[in-house]
Each structure stands twice: as C-alpha cells, then as structure tokens.
Amino acid sequence: MQLQNDLLLRAALGQKTERTPVWLMRQAGRVLPEYRKVRASIKDFKTLVKSPEAATEVTIQPVDILGVDAAIIFSDILVIPEAMGLNYEMEESKGPVFPKRIESAADLNLLHVSTGEELQYVLDAIKLTKRELNGRVPLIGFAGAPWTIFSYMIEGRGSKTFSAAKKVLYSQPEFAHKLLDMITQSTINYLKAQVQAGADIIQLFDSWAGVLSPDQYEEFSLKYISQICDAIPEVPKTVFAKGAFFARASMNRLNCNVVGLDWNMGIEESRQLIPNKTLQGNLDPCALYGSLEDVKRETKKMLQAFGGSKHIANLGHGLYPDTEVDKVKCFIDTVKEFRAS
Numbered sequence: 345m346q347l348q349n350d351l352l353l354r355a356a357l358g359q360k361t362e363r364t365p366v367w368l369m370r371q372a373g374r375v376l377p378e379y380r381k382v383r384a385s386i387k388d389f390k391t392l393v394k395s396p397e398a399a400t401e402v403t404i405q406p407v408d409i410l411g412v413d414a415a416i417i418f419s420d421i422l423v424i425p426e427a428m429g430l431n432y433e434m435e436e437s438k439g440p441v442f443p444k445r446i447e448s449a450a451d452l453n454l455l456h457v458s459t460g461e462e463l464q465y466v467l468d469a470i471k472l473t474k475r476e477l478n479g480r481v482p483l484i485g486f487a488g489a490p491w492t493i494f495s496y497m498i499e500g501r502g503s504k505t506f507s508a509a510k511k512v513l514y515s516q517p518e519f520a521h522k523l524l525d526m527i528t529q530s531t532i533n534y535l536k537a538q539v540q541a542g543a544d545i546i547q548l549f550d551s552w553a554g555v556l557s558p559d560q561y562e563e564f565s566l567k568y569i570s571q572i573c574d575a576i577p578e579v580p581k582t583v584f585a586k587g588a589f590f591a592r593a594s595m596n597r598l599n600c601n602v603v604g605l606d607w608n609m610g611i612e613e614s615r616q617l618i619p620n621k622t623l624q625g626n627l628d629p630c631a632l633y634g635s636l637e638d639v640k641r642e643t644k645k646m647l648q649a650f651g652g653s654k655h656i657a658n659l660g661h662g663l664y665p666d667t668e669v670d671k672v673k674c675f676i677d678t679v680k681e682f683r684a685s
C-alpha cells in the first residue's frame with residue numbers, strides 16, 4: 345500500500361524531504377495516560393505484548409495523540425531469548441528478570457535458534473497494526489542487537505557494569521561467539537518475518553554498546569550487527585548503539601541506512617565520521633524536563649546542527665516515564681514547524 349506520509353523512509357534513504365521526520369524511542373508505553381489505561385486493564389506486560397489487538401492499540405496511540413511520523417511495534421527486545429528457550433519475567437517497577445540465566449557452555453543445550461515462528465504474536469500484531477494504520481505512517485520493526493541480548497541472557501537482569509557478560513568475553517570467547525551466533529541467526533529469522541508481516545523499516549537497539557572497548561565492540565558486537573544488516577536487504581535499517589561514540593567510523597561502513605546518535609555524540613563530529621548515512625537523534629531525554637520555551641530552544645538548536653537533511657529527529661535514548669506529555673508534543677511540533685535556514 346502507498347504510504348500517505350513516507351517522510352521517515354525517504355529521509356532514511358538519504359532523499360530530500362519537505363521537513364525533518366520525527367518519532368521518539370519508547371514513544372509507546374511510557375508517558376501516555378491512554379497507555380496506562382490499557383495496561384491497567386491487562387494482567388501484565390507480557391500478556392499485553394502477546395495480545396495483538398491491545399499491542400496494536402498502544403502502538404497507534406502515539407500516532408493519533410502525539411502526531412509522530414512513524415509507529416514502532418509494541419513489543420520488547422527480550423522476546424528473542426524467550427523464543428530461544430530462555431523465559432523472562434517483567435517485574436513491576438524492577439524491569440526484566442530471567443529466572444534461569446546462561447552460566448556456561450553446557451547451558452547452550454537449553455537453547456535453540458528461533459525460526460521466528462515462536463514470535464507469531466508479534467507478527468500478528470504487525471499485520472493488524474499495518475491494517476489499522478491504513479498507510480498513515482510507516483511501521484518500525486525492531487530487535488535488540490546480539491551483544492545487548494547476550495548481556496541479558498548472561499547477567500539475568502540489567503546491570504551497571506555488565507561485568508558477568510564481559511567476563512565471558514575475556515575468559516570464554518569461543519562460548520561467547522557460539523551464543524552470539526545463535527542470537528544472530530534467531531534475530532535474522534525474526535526480522536525477516538517482521539518484514540514479511542509488513543514492517544517498513546527495522547531498528548537494532550544496542551543499548552549496552554557503551555560498556556565495551558573499541559576492539560571488543562568490533563569483535564563481539566559490530567561483526568554480528570553487520571551480518572544482520574547484510575541479511576535484510578528488503579527494507580532500510582537503523583543501528584542505534586548507545587554509548588558507542590568510539591565506533592562511529594566503523595558504523596559508517598555497515599550495510600545500514602541510518603545511524604542513531606545519543607546525546608553524548610557531537611553532531612558535527614558525527615557527520616564527519618558517518619558521512620554515508622542518515623543520522624537519527626539526539627536530544628537528551630532530560631531536556632524535556634525543561635520549560636516549554638527550553639524544549640523549543642534546545643530542539644531548534646539540535647535541528648540547526650543537523651542542517652535539515654539526512655536527519656530523523658528523535659531523542660538520544662528512550663523517553664523517561666515521568667516526562668510531561670505537553671513537553672513531548674512541544675518537541676514534536678517544533679520539529680514539524682522547523683525549516684532549515
């Protein structure tokens with residue numbers, strides 16, 4: 345189906361657009377009271393993710409209420425470990441926890457490469473969302489990057505240092521590569537199925553990229569991200585590696601269209617290091633705690649620095665849950681009104 349608003353896809357492909365497209369990481373499920381209402385009516389987070397009708401509803405809420413230029417399918421990066429055989433639980437106010445984590449090479453026997461079929465509920469939600477969006481805006485599909493998923497499977501939960509996951513890289517690199525390879529194959533199957541179901545563009549979230557050294561990042565993360573990008577030629581791809589300022593020149597060589605920046609990455613410097621790609625980002629989510637005037641000023645400053653082309657406006661990481669909705673709207677409206685001078 346022809347999209348009525350294809351700004352995001354054209355910007356991703358490096359084409360000229362009338363204005364800069366805008367969406368926000370974690371736009372669904374964090375700040376909207378309308379989301380909390382749906383969430384309160386459903387037993388828990390995982391039930392919501394596994395209910396295509398409800399997932400569709402909360403996926404489309406930011407399009408209707410905030411006016412963003414894309415929807416991102418409501419799911420989580422941790423559905424992949426579960427599809428591979430490692431169940432996760434979402435503890436209220438604590439975040440994700442794995443009751444059993446991967447501790448040694450012997451534990452690999454507990455896992456299998458996902459064909460994507462285990463995640464039929466996400467594919468159903470994508471199909472239903474595409475139908476309900478009816479071509480209004482593109483739909484973003486996503487997955488975690490292998491290193492970030494690996495970290496969760498080894499640590500069993502979030503961590504400040506990820507020292508347990510990093511210990512495996514230093515002490516058992518062969519085992520690390522085996523698990524990373526299984527995650528990569530599963531992710532390729534899953535993303536291919538998402539594209540088949542209707543995802544218009546794909547984003548890889550490498551949320552814990554910043555804890556690795558540059559050499560380790562090449563060996564244990566970029567290598568696998570590169571394999572995933574090569575395996576999905578059908579749609580544009582975005583790679584967002586939080587904290588990986590040191591890997592920007594390498595990311596310029598990936599077979600992807602868009603590189604996401606966090607707010608620590610200078611815009612001018614990033615343009616020089618990543619000249620081949622469209623850039624996405626990168627306002628500090630905390631900037632939305634300022635006054636409406638502050639939000640407007642900071643957003644304009646960011647837009648001016650990106651220069652009005654080859655840019656998808658976004659935050660430098662996900663929205664924080666306590667952000668006021670009118671500040672989010674102000675960010676979006678400021679982008680939509682902006683014309684590069």
Ligand SMILES: Cc1c2[nH]c(c1CCC(=O)O)Cc1[nH]c(c(CCC(=O)O)c1C)Cc1[nH]c(c(CCC(=O)O)c1C)Cc1[nH]c(c(C)c1CCC(=O)O)C2
Pocket residue numbers: 369370371372373374383389416417418419420421422434438439440486502549551662
């Ligand atoms: C690391 C990571 C996770 N999940 C995700 C990442 C990568 C992005 C990033 O770096 O922030 C990605 C994610 N998680 C969710 C989405 C879809 C919605 C969207 O982006 O708008 C996406 C793209 C829903 C969610 N995932 C989660 C919620 C909150 C759970 C609830 O509503 O009860 C939502 C809406 C839970 C989750 N899931 C995860 C954590 C750490 C938590 C707890 C903290 C929190 O994010 O609220 C793992």
